[in-house]
Amino acid sequence: MKEHLQGSCISIDAKSWSYQIEILHERYLVHRYFGKKLSGISELHQERSFKKNYGTIHPDRTFNEFSFETELFELTSPGKGDYRVPLFNGRSSKGSSVFSFVYDSHEIMEGILDVPGLPGVYAEEGDSASTLKITCRDEDSGLNVHLYYGVIPEFDTLLRWCCFENRGTDPVSIERAMSFLLDIPEDNFDVLTLHGAYARERTAQRNRLNGGISSFSSLRGISSHHMQPFLGMLSPETGENSGSALGVLLVYSGNFLFEVEKTAYGTVRITSGMHDQGFSWLLEPGESLFTPQAVLIQSYEGLGGMTRTFHRLIRTRLCRGEHRDAQRPVLINNWEATYFDFTRNDLLKLADEAHNVGIELFVLDDGWFTNRSDDTTGLGDWQEDRKKLSGGLQELSQDLLKRKLKMGLWVEPEMVSPGTRLMQDHPDWVLGYPEKELTMGRTQLVLDLAHPDVQQHLIDTFTRVFSSADISYVKWDMNRCIGEWRSAYLPPERQGEVSHRYVLGLYRVMKELTERFPHILFEGCAGGGGRYDAGILAFMPQYWTSDNTDGVSRLFIQHGTSMIYPLSTMGAHVSEVPNHQVGRSTSLDFRLGVSMAGNFGCELDLRKLTQSEKQALSKRITWYKRWRLVIQFGDMYRLKSPADGEDSSLMIVSPDKHLALLFWYRRLHDASLLPPVIHLSGLDPSFRYREERTGASALGDELMHRGFPIEEPEGDFSVRIHQFVREESSASRQL
Ligand code: GLA
Numbered sequence: 001m002k003e004h005l006q007g008s009c010i011s012i013d014a015k016s017w018s019y020q021i022e023i024l025h026e027r028y029l030v031h032r033y034f035g036k037k038l039s040g041i042s043e044l045h046q047e048r049s050f051k052k053n054y055g056t057i058h059p060d061r062t063f064n065e066f067s068f069e070t071e072l073f074e075l076t077s078p079g080k081g082d083y084r085v086p087l088f089n090g091r092s093s094k095g096s097s098v099f100s101f102v103y104d105s106h107e108i109m110e111g112i113l114d115v116p117g118l119p120g121v122y123a124e125e126g127d128s129a130s131t132l133k134i135t136c137r138d139e140d141s142g143l144n145v146h147l148y149y150g151v152i153p154e155f156d157t158l159l160r161w162c163c164f165e166n167r168g169t170d171p172v173s174i175e176r177a178m179s180f181l182l183d184i185p186e187d188n189f190d191v192l193t194l195h196g197a198y199a200r201e202r203t204a205q206r207n208r209l210n211g212g213i214s215s216f217s218s219l220r221g222i223s224s225h226h227m228q229p230f231l232g233m234l235s236p237e238t239g240e241n242s243g244s245a246l247g248v249l250l251v252y253s254g255n256f257l258f259e260v261e262k263t264a265y266g267t268v269r270i271t272s273g274m275h276d277q278g279f280s281w282l283l284e285p286g287e288s289l290f291t292p293q294a295v296l297i298q299s300y301e302g303l304g305g306m307t308r309t310f311h312r313l314i315r316t317r318l319c320r321g322e323h324r325d326a327q328r329p330v331l332i333n334n335w336e337a338t339y340f341d342f343t344r345n346d347l348l349k350l351a352d353e354a355h356n357v358g359i360e361l362f363v364l365d366d367g368w369f370t371n372r373s374d375d376t377t378g379l380g381d382w383q384e385d386r387k388k389l390s391g392g393l394q395e396l397s398q399d400l401l402k403r404k405l406k407m408g409l410w411v412e413p414e415m416v417s418p419g420t421r422l423m424q425d426h427p428d429w430v431l432g433y434p435e436k437e438l439t440m441g442r443t444q445l446v447l448d449l450a451h452p453d454v455q456q457h458l459i460d461t462f463t464r465v466f467s468s469a470d471i472s473y474v475k476w477d478m479n480r481c482i483g484e485w486r487s488a489y490l491p492p493e494r495q496g497e498v499s500h501r502y503v504l505g506l507y508r509v510m511k512e513l514t515e516r517f518p519h520i521l522f523e524g525c526a527g528g529g530g531r532y533d534a535g536i537l538a539f540m541p542q543y544w545t546s547d548n549t550d551g552v553s554r555l556f557i558q559h560g561t562s563m564i565y566p567l568s569t570m571g572a573h574v575s576e577v578p579n580h581q582v583g584r585s586t587s588l589d590f591r592l593g594v595s596m597a598g599n600f601g602c603e604l605d606l607r608k609l610t611q612s613e614k615q616a617l618s619k620r621i622t623w624y625k626r627w628r629l630v631i632q633f634g635d636m637y638r639l640k641s642p643a644d645g646e647d648s649s650l651m652i653v654s655p656d657k658h659l660a661l662l663f664w665y666r667r668l669h670d671a672s673l674l675p676p677v678i679h680l681s682g683l684d685p686s687f688r689y690r691e692e693r694t695g696a697s698a699l700g701d702e703l704m705h706r707g708f709p710i711e712e713p714e715g716d717f718s719v720r721i722h723q724f725v726r727e728e729s730s731a732s733r734q735l
Helices: 302-317 344-357 392-402 421-425 452-467 492-516 551-561 588-595 611-633 700-705
Strands: 002-004 009-013 017-024 028-036 088-091 101-110 130-138 143-152 157-166 172-184 190-195 203-208 212-218 230-234 245-250 256-262 268-274 281-283 288-290 294-299 331-333 361-364 406-411 471-476 521-524 542-544 570-575 599-603 635-640 647-653 659-666 688-691 697-699 718-726
Touching (some): 017 143, 157 172, 157 281, 230 256, 230 268, 230 302, 245 256, 281 492, 344 392, 361 471, 392 406, 551 588, 570 588, 588 611, 588 659, 611 659, 688 700
Parallel strands (some): 331 361, 406 471, 471 521, 521 542
Antiparallel strands (some): 009 017, 088 172, 212 256, 256 268, 635 647, 688 697
């Protein structure tokens, strides 16, 4: 980070881009540049004033060329002539919604600062990271805005967040507090978003950006199955391997909003942060409000370049703890095998089978606690059900260990079922208006995590549960959306704070429990992938991608998810056919092939498999264990999207490019197509690779440019997995 022109210009430089800010007339924070790396401050900058602009000239005529309506800003003042989507809205104690933020000071600090109470990307020793903090103030109200810009040059990543600090003498009501604002002096973009539903999470959609305001949001209390807190801004010509791609990811798990405004003047403004609908925050004198961190990744190597930077960043600078870099176990989860209907004996039979095929971890899903024979009851009273589990959790964990299986446990801490002891003891711990009809989701209610007593209760309860047996893994579920934002704990004037306080409470509970149990591998879940976001991944290094385990659906879900999230975070389990979610039958080989491109596991009743199916599974598990370091921690290249026809493919390459895997899938077969030739990606052009299955050997450039021929598939739902090993090295070497 460099200051120029007596500190009136600041340049933030990453590996391949520069971001420049000007403090204009010692007052205004103007955006100068965000693009390919520059060697110095751009001298060419001119205020691009709009001469015909009749509405918003500056009252002081010495600011002749200056227009609030068209200038590119880092921060503007609501009510002063900038009619674009704002970073901030509020009301002072005098009732004014007009704030005049002017530059006050700035400082540059080493490293990436923490965002108090919120998760975020961090820097490690050796990173040349720094953080710029710019403070602007509004004289009338005493409200200060601190804009933060964190940069980790090695990761081409810009981190942005804000803090609103009341340094006045009266309270200020904050009604919109976005994490950042970015003005772009061009408007020719495609917008990439990840849209979906339960069991169809994160489907990639790319559209032209049209005039006006496009918004992408969640008001479901969770980041949601329906829209990912992510936005890609792509040049129209951008593809997988070339072109400019800006990705913005919000590190937040609650209601969020992205707005992209294509103005009438050929510019674009992007803003993102907590959703402002229903939100307000009463800031008393001396108090501060921090916004979630937004991660901006600018790639000039297409979508693939953006993806690989996100993957590397999330894997190594967002995820944390001892499991961050550790290979992930092959697991079996009993959910689709038994649902709620099991006994200890059933579980142990399943465990015997699991051990025989090489599985390492047995996850006991929903239904292990009292009064839980279906999903209408039981949540909140976290006592093991001795009728189902004679001997309890501890004995079960010992029995599993005898079978060389570690034990995992499902929990859903944030919820309570009507009729439970917890609900009777603490009716005021539930979100909503108990005097009215409470809104149910999956026949359960949501605990008020804005309430510190509820947070403490969860910390104490789950400390007890996690200590009650040898538990190595926890699946933290959350199975409904939240809309009824009323907390009995907070006074009426603070009810607009509940949705954000819920998320802050959740983060406190997750932080405390994950720190108390550093050896436990935590996996997030929310009715499948309903809260698969960077906020949760900062505490839990993996996530259950979707309840939809059908191979075909998973190709699309995993493809969309891969835009941002690394394969080490992506739970991918093989399940039985006909598939429980969509009723489709596909070959075991195909289902295995799809789920091996992620954190592999089984979600089926192994007792029902034929001998030859068990053999096939066991063989694949052996293969997976050999290759999992590449799969979980390698660089991923999307070769063909499942949305582009019946064939799709991807590659994963070890960071040193000695090892590579090709996954190729065909859904429906065609009688008259020639066998496909796939152009590989990510190899070293000068290395010679041997393909292990066929024994074929070729140079990297040949495999990438001329391509690799795929053997003729036999029918529907076929898969080919090819492993490439640099001739001089051996496949068994570690990453
Ligand atoms: C959610 C999860 C499933 C399973 C059930 C249990 O739907 O996504 O994997 O754990 O809850 O009730």
